[in-house]
Amino acid sequence: MTIANLQSKINRITDILRRDDGISGAMHYTEQISWVLFLKYLFDYEENKAQDALVDGKQYKYIIDTKYRWDEWAYPLKEDGEYDLKNAMGGDDLIKFVNNDLFPYLQGFNTNIEEVKTIKYKIGAVFEFITNRIASGHTLREVIEIIADLNFQSKDDLFELSVIYESLLQGMGNDGGNSGEFYSPRPVIKAMVEVVKPTVKDTIYDGAVGSSGFLIQAYDYLMQDGKREQYSTTQLKHIKEDMFFGNEKTPLAYVMGMMNMILHGIESPNLYKQNTLTQNIRDFEEKDRYSVILANPPFGGKEKKTVQQNFPIESSATELLFLQHFMKMLKKGGKAAIIVPEGVLFQSNNAFTAVKQDLLENFNLHTILSLPAGIFLPYSGVKTNVIFFDRKGGTTDIWYYECTPPYKLTKNKPVQYEHLEKFVAGFEKRETTEYSWSVPIEEIRKANYDISAKNPANIKKIIHQEPRGILAELKSNDKKINSLLNEIGNLIQTGYEG
Known part of the structure; x- marks a missing residue:
């Protein structure tokens, strides 16, 4: 996907979020796009790691448990790989799951100080200070369905994502x-x-x-x-x-x-x-x-x-x-x-x-x-x-x-x-x-x-002049001013007499 196409999708998401009762201004919609994008990125990141491990004859240990993975709660797939809209959460159920289950689960990732250098700990650090502001489950479902089309499984994909994210942050800066x-x-x-x-x-x-x-x-x-x-x-x-x-x-x-x-x-x-x-x-x-x-x-x-x-x-x-x-x-x-x-x-x-x-x-x-x-x-x-x-x-x-x-x-x-x-x-x-x-x-x-x-x-x-020189220049200017005033006075007098 080109950067232009990716930008177009982000613009669509921004327009959708602006209609939500929980969103107010560029800071809010950037924050909300960020956490959804981030979870999709983490899913692709883990899928890549799992594929690499499989090639090496190993088994990858997932950071995020099955219940909380993108392809389980956000965008479930049928056996044929098509989007399973029927079994995808929506409305109040989706908002309740995100607020009461998903966020508390992710926030618990930064409790083990021995894991401070791991990406798991960093995920916890991110979600410790962020909350879901999207009030409508239908709004969130629309956002998820757009982001689900994005893939972040190659260096080029990641570069494009980083460019778009920078533009979102710039938009916040321009918001004043x-x-x-x-x-x-x-x-x-x-x-x-x-x-x-x-x-x-x-x-x-x-x-x-x-x-x-x-x-x-x-x-x-x-x-x-x-x-x-x-x-x-x-x-x-x-x-x-x-x-x-x-x-x-x-x-x-x-x-x-x-x-x-x-x-x-x-x-x-x-x-x-x-x-x-x-x-x-x-x-x-x-x-x-x-x-x-x-x-x-x-x-x-x-x-x-x-x-x-x-x-x-x-x-x-x-x-x-x-x-x-x-x-x-x-x-x-x-x-x-x-x-x-x-x-x-x-x-x-x-x-x-x-x-x-x-x-x-x-x-x-x-x-x-x-x-x-x-x-x-x-x-x-x-x-x-x-x-x-x-x-x-x-x-x-x-x-x-x-x-x-x-x-x-x-x-x-x-x-x-x-x-x-x-x-x-x-x-x-x-x-x-x-x-x-x-x-x-x-x-x-x-x-x-x-x-x-x-x-x-x-x-x-x-140019610094001596006091005498300054005084002489002032006197000269005074003479010129007086001469001009006399000329103006004479013209006015002539006009009256005429």
Whole structure:
């Protein structure tokens, strides 16, 4: 099935769900499409495993018991393989089974801590924070019958599913309100990953994981251009089980992030439902840290005093607390790329200045990408930047790059990857152009650690005159003004006399 056909089916499901009394807005219908899609994916996943085991002369042990498998409750088949509509649950019976039997059963999968690395445990983690909102059994039956036509039994099928799921998440982001937390612009994420260049040896972390966009882009980067075939079995196991880590505070975002990673082929992502900022960063040791950090943490929020006490430099601003967290979580020699609001760069109160001083003196803040206004519309119009730093020595100079799309960004005219291609291509050369420049650390210290992007090509030259010269110019202007006023007065007088 093509992506266009798959998108058409998802659009049909969306239209059906909008009519249901239990659904309200893009967040709800994306959540509900997600769990049904996820269960169909799990069924195909297990059928594939069973077939592979059969080829090897073994018997596969199913994760999901017979009663709860897709082909039993959702889409039963006759002996000839045709859909057995007569024996398929519907109406109130279907809703009761899903709410009272299926969900409680799946929610019980994450009780055994010894299975934390297994896909079974991750299934339980997903359903712990999700509920069925579909009120009508007839609506749910319609949705099931459309999704039943989809197959996720090959890499191509899985790729198509992941593309469509990303578009659903983007729709939530475009919905505005609080749903922007689920989706960061993929062109920006792609540029950040391509500059950081993660390797198969890395551990990659996002402390505000949302829908897992950064981790998935890093995974795609590691798998592109036939790289998968070059990895050993041990390396592939590391990628799927021990490479990707993240925290997410919001239950729905956590669920979406977990499902998104599994649907992209990362069977055991290490995602945790927790508020990252409740961790005391003084307790972190080298063994707790990560070699690559990629993130777009929340900004504009305020944290209470008990949370602020987890940081050496206390502040209510979430963006400043997250920045301290990421600095502490980066391994020696590690690399980080973090999106921050403009205020972090120019604010000069004690807390902001102290954090920036620590960053510049103890880390190599080598690059700042100045993003155009409107990157996060309609969720936020705040001007943002990407800061790139390594835990390797101190900062000697910062290379700035100003991203300037040829049009004003809006909800319907978002940033494109082509707007960032020159930045990616020029990152290692660090040349001075009309949109890129360097500033030495000495100048930054003199400016009280103001590291905001000020393109010298756009700064107009100001001519400073002596006071006498200014006074003479004012007197000259006064004479000209008086002369013009006299002329106007004469014309008016002439008109009256005429």
